[in-house]
Amino acid sequence: xxxxxxxxxxxxxxxxxxxxxxxxxxxxxxxxxxxxxxxxxxxxxxxxxxxxxxxxxxxxxxxxxxxxxxxxxxxxxxxxxxxxxxxxxxxxxxxxxxxxxxxxxxxxxxxxxxxxxxxxxxxxxxxxxxxxxxxxxxxxxxxxxxxxxxxxxxxxxxxxxxxxxxxxxxxxxxxxxxxxxxxxxxxxxxxxxxxxxxxxxxxxxxxxxxxxxxxxxxxxxxxxxxxxxxxxxxxxxxxxxxxxxxxxxxxxxxxxxxxxxxxxxxxxxxxxxxxxxxxxxxxxxxxxxxxxxxxxxxxxxxxxxxxxxxxxxxxxxxxxxxxxxxxxxxxxxxxxxxxxxxxxxxxxxxxxxxxxxxxxxxxxxxxxxxxxxxxxxxxxxxxxxxxxxxxxxxxxxxxxxxxxxxxxxxxxxxxxxxxxxxxxxxxxxxxxxxxxxxxxxxxxxxxxxxxxxxxxxxxxxxxxxxxxxxxxxxxxxxxxxxxxxxxxxxxxxxxxxxxxxxxxxxxxxxxxxxxxxxxxxxxxxxxxxxxxxxxxxxxxxxxxxxxxxxxxxxxxxxxxxxxxxxxxxxxxxxxxxxxxxxxxxxxxxxxxxxxxxxxxxxxxxxxxxxxxxxxxxxxxxxxxxxxxxxxxxxxxxx
Numbered sequence: 045x046x047x048x049x050x051x052x053x054x055x056x057x058x059x060x061x062x063x064x065x066x067x068x069x070x071x072x073x074x075x076x077x078x079x080x081x082x083x084x085x086x087x088x089x090x091x092x093x094x095x096x097x098x099x100x101x102x103x104x105x106x107x108x109x110x111x112x113x114x115x116x117x118x119x120x121x122x123x124x125x126x127x128x129x130x131x132x133x134x135x136x137x138x139x140x141x142x143x144x145x146x147x148x149x150x151x152x153x154x155x156x157x158x159x160x161x162x163x164x165x166x167x168x169x170x171x172x173x174x175x176x177x178x179x180x181x182x183x184x185x186x187x188x189x190x191x192x193x194x195x196x197x198x199x200x201x202x203x204x205x206x207x208x209x210x211x212x213x214x215x216x217x218x219x220x221x222x223x224x225x226x227x228x229x230x231x232x233x234x235x236x237x238x239x240x241x242x243x244x245x246x247x248x249x250x251x252x253x254x255x256x257x258x259x260x261x262x263x264x265x266x267x268x269x270x271x272x273x274x275x276x277x278x279x280x281x282x283x284x285x286x287x288x289x290x291x292x293x294x295x296x297x298x299x300x301x302x303x304x305x306x307x308x309x310x311x312x313x314x315x316x317x318x319x320x321x322x323x324x325x326x327x328x329x330x331x332x333x334x335x336x337x338x339x340x341x342x343x344x345x346x347x348x349x350x351x352x353x354x355x356x357x358x359x360x361x362x363x364x365x366x367x368x369x370x371x372x373x374x375x376x377x378x379x380x381x382x383x384x385x386x387x388x389x390x391x392x393x394x395x396x397x398x399x400x401x402x403x404x405x406x407x408x409x410x411x412x413x414x415x416x417x418x419x420x421x422x423x424x425x426x427x428x429x430x431x432x433x434x435x436x437x438x439x440x441x442x443x444x445x446x447x448x449x450x451x452x453x454x455x456x457x458x459x460x461x462x463x464x465x466x467x468x469x470x471x472x473x474x475x476x477x478x479x480x481x482x483x484x485x486x487x488x489x490x491x492x493x494x495x496x497x498x499x500x501x502x503x504x505x506x507x508x509x510x511x512x513x514x515x516x517x518x519x520x521x522x523x524x525x526x527x528x529x530x531x532x533x534x535x536x537x538x539x540x541x542x543x544x545x546x547x548x549x550x551x552x553x554x555x556x557x558x559x560x561x562x563x564x565x566x567x568x569x570x571x572x573x574x575x576x577x578x579x580x581x582x583x584x585x586x587x588x589x590x591x592x593x594x595x596x597x598x599x600x601x602x603x604x605x606x607x608x609x610x611x612x613x614x615x616x617x618x619x620x621x622x623x624x625x626x627x628x629x630x631x632x633x634x635x636x637x638x639x640x641x642x643x644x645x646x647x648x649x650x651x652x653x654x655x656x657x658x659x660x661x662x663x664x665x666x667x668x669x670x671x672x673x674x675x676x677x678x679x680x681x682x
Contacts (some may be wrong), residue, residue: 072287081229082170082179085181105201105291105587106121108135108284108286131144131285136165137177143261144259145285146285147266149266149289150266150288151268151335154287180229183233186235195231195253196254203223224254234663245297252279289335296315299340299353310343311356325363326357342377373677373681404647404650405659406679408486412675416668417667419613420631423634427635432633444614448610448611451609451614471622478622478625487573488558488561488576489576490579584624587619590616591615592612
């Protein structure tokens with residue numbers, strides 16, 4: 045009881061402090077920050093919407109009800125822009141405590157409807173300047189642990205990690221907390237059903253607490269087993285919006301939509317069959333927007349092709365599951381077809397590449413098992429570590445060898461000449477040792493914030509301990525005061541930069557600027573991949589500079605400064621690259637290992653190609669197959 049009371053006191057104190065901060069903030073400053081957040085949120089929607097294939101009109105009949113004069117339970121209009129507008133005006137921005145719960149079966153279009161409502165909120169604020177319109181923020185519930193992280197804190201963290209956010213934009217942690225607690229940010233929580241069962245009650249309690257404070261929340265979830273709504277009953281102010289199964293007349297309407305010319309008779313034949321057999325396996329399979337879109341993609345030229353949509357019945361597919369499986373296969377065949385590729389050689393090469401990509405996707409699907417998220421930075425964990433070691437060693441040794449050979453040719457070969465191979469050997473040995481640890485690292489980016497007091501203290505310690513000690517030894521041994529100055533300066537550089545080792549060494553600018561990206565579902569997978577790849581390159585370059593600054597002054601003792609520069613670049617590049625090695629470069633060199641007619645393909649282009657072909661979609665920092673059935677199909681086909 046005492047702990048509960050103290051917790052309430054702390055929470056009241058936080059709310060009171062936020063209220064004080066709110067009063068101290070000029071209104072113009074808050075509105076300016078909101079405009080920045082709205083722009084970044086809109087950019088994020090533009091980047092992700094094409095991977096979800098979102099359309100304002102879908103074969104989904106929407107129903108919801110209210111206690112007053114408005115009720116659309118019996119009307120059940122089709123999902124469209126006018127319906128999204130009604131949801132926005134009647135439920136989302138209406139006065140009072142608001143929790144909009146989107147409920148639908150798998151493939152019913154919950155996330156698409158949520159995206160459309162998300163975009164509506166952005167458009168209303170941009171076009172009309174509606175002061176009631178909060179700025180939406182998309183959050184993935186599968187990435188949230190409500191047992192250890194408050195919903196407000198989770199939202200604040202995601203606000204501060206929006207791609208493109210700059211320090212001068214004014215979105216500090218205190219400002220972000222103010223915006224969330226005062227209801228200026230609306231939280232779109234996708235996938236309550238994807239959370240572990242034991243965490244859903246805690247998540248609902250957190251949502252209720254945030255809603256009571258004035259935050260508007262939109263949640264998507266599936267109905268409970270046997271039609272129960274146990275998860276929905278945990279919310280205190282729910283406005284339930286149901287995405288109902290597609291009925292036969294609606295399916296027929298959408299199947300015939302824009303079917304003209306020689307294609308229409310084939311679709312008309314299918315429509316007549318569905319109308320005459322509403323209880324058939326095919327009619328039951330076409331009860332979601334997913335399967336309706338799949339069949340349209342599977343037979344794009346039904347009039348001129350020998351394959352007809354009604355072949356699904358003629359082939360003896362007598363259950364909805366079998367029909368859905370066939371549609372998945374036809375969808376993949378269409379996505380990876382060589383239609384439009386001219387030339388026999390180019391077509392053969394493209395066919396082989398597509399076969400390799402599909403085999404690699406099947407390998408990924410099998411490795412996932414029952415999991416949905418393809419965390420690209422964990423893919424190297426599934427690859428043979430010895431293969432990663434050899435390829436990573438080559439990736440490091442080749443540039444080191446080039447630097448040593450070029451430098452030796454210009455400045456003269458060392459005596460004996462075999463010493464030129466030493467940096468290459470060191471690069472290989474260090475890489476072999478570091479790869480098993482590097483494969484466990486998370487993707488990271490560099491966020492430059494300037495040296496903190498801790499960084500400056502670290503630099504001072506390095507300068508005092510290293511610079512004065514070794515510089516003093518240089519003076520004693522050679523009597524050269526310039527050598528002492530150079531060596532002391534070199535230690536200052538190494539201390540400030542962290543020796544270029546980023547995650548490998550604590551302290552220094554690179555160490556303090558390294559930010560883990562796995563807690564940022566607002567960042568797209570490709571952006572995270574590029575950020576981690578760029579961070580590794582910067583670490584290697586800074587390591588080369590730091591080691592070069594070390595080796596060149598040491599060359600003052602034997603008049604071989606040029607040799608010191610060459611060795612410094614080579615060894616520094618090795619240290620910086622290997623100690624800062626992240627999952628992006630490991631993914632570049634990683635290859636799956638499996639037996640079959642198609643050889644494995646590279647992961648990075650496979651993922652990008654599958655995203656472009658709508659086989660994958662991006663959800664925060666991870667990729668997902670467009671539907672669980674597609675993932676199951678690939679697992680079985682592999």
